[in-house]
Amino acid sequence: MSATGQIFIEALDLYAYHGHFAEEGRLGQRFSMDLVLDCDLRASSVSDDLEDTVDYGAVVALVSKVFSARRFRLLEAAARALADAILEAYPKVTRVGVTLRKPAPPIPGRMESVGIRLDFTRER
Template structure:
């Protein structure tokens, strides 16, 4: 029996210095990250043991480190780096969906945010 499921991490709010424009690099800005991690949750659904699942606290720490380790000009490149780090560190995760948003992009117009959503399968 398997219990394929998803671990959700929603609304991870980080401050960083990513972006194409010089003022983004100089001033920085907020980013909001949502992750959907596909993995087999059968063992943990029976055992109720953290050792039998993916620790989402560790995922948050990994994403935070990866996101601040270097400067990205594009959201797409940052999303790929996050997915690559997660898939490299956690073999039980078979698929990662990364949604990455800028709540206050430096462009004219009124909007809640701009962003990207990219899906990565193990082996891509």
């Protein structure tokens, strides 16, 4: 029986100073992110042991640290840094999907958010 699957973290809100415009770097803004981690969940589905899976609490701590460690001008660069950190820290993860949103973008018009979605796969 196969138990490969995904671990997901949805709507993680973080405040940071990312963006192309100077005022974004000076004032900061709220960001929302979704993460989807592809990994083999067979061992943990049998053992019921956290050591056999990817601890999503630890993933949240890692991405929070990486996301606030430096200023990114583009969401694409921030997404790559997050995926690189996850893939480096968690060998069980084979693919990372990152969705980043700016809920209040500094552009004219009425919208809920703007953002990007990128997928990164571990190179063998």
